[in-house]
Amino acid sequence: MTKLIIILLSAVFINNYVLSRFLGICPFLGVSKKLDSATGMSLAVIFVMLMATAATWPIQTYLLDPNGLGYLQTIVFILVIAALVQLVEIVLKRYIPSLHKSLGVYLPLITTNCAVLGVTILNIDEGYTFIEAMVNSLGSGLGFFLAMVMFSGVRSKLEGTDVPKNFKGLPITLVAAAITSLSFLGFGGVIENLFA
Template identity: 55%
Template structure:
């Protein structure tokens, strides 16, 4: 149980996919203008990341390793991720049209979100078992949600703030992201 707690804390804070591993930066910067859109994207990424890691684990140990085709790992994981994104897109279109519309082009871009592929590959490289892989991927996604929701909240506040003209929009966004990243560096050394 103690080891699982270390995996959870590490995934959310210490080795946060956005701030420590620098994965998933495109949706982090692109979908963080509004809080509700950021939350929707976060939950879509959580679903895809968790399920893709579980399926990837199964494919790694049931197909790739037994047939000695580990070199196909990246291609196989990308196919799984693309299929899951299509499933999420169909579900969101039926369940929540406003969220589907607000995510727009960023929903299909979950397919190319390097955080999802990165977490699946990291769980294999770290040689986690299935349960640890799923826990790691779920809490890595929670770390992604934490990062994107915090950034969306800051960006919404900055809309009303009196920001100097040269720093409006993108520059102040990058400065805010850098400060958030520095804040998360305070967790470095807490766990491996």
């Protein structure tokens, strides 16, 4: 149990996918302008990360590894995740149209999000069991959520500031992102010693 909590917390804070591993930067910069779209995107990412792990972990463990096809990991994962997201979209459109509408364009966008591929591959590399892998995915998704919500707050503050002309737009956003990610450095080493 302690291990699961450590995995969850370290996925959220220490190995935050956006701010420490620098995966999923595209949506981080692209849809963090408004809080509601940032929340929508993050919820979709959490959902897809969990679904993708649930699908790819068995494929790796029971299909690729026993047959010595571990080197096909990346391409098979991309294939499976893309198909999975499409399937989820079809199902949502049919049965939960309101959720489909609120996730909107984010769901298909996530298909090729490197954070999703990253979490599935790292789950395998770390040698997690299925439960651990799912917890790690949840933590990674929550970490993404945290980073997005935090950064949308930072950006809404940026809107009202008088930025030098050369820095307007994306440059100042990148500078702000760098400073935000620095703040997450402070978490290093905290979680491991939490339960010691």
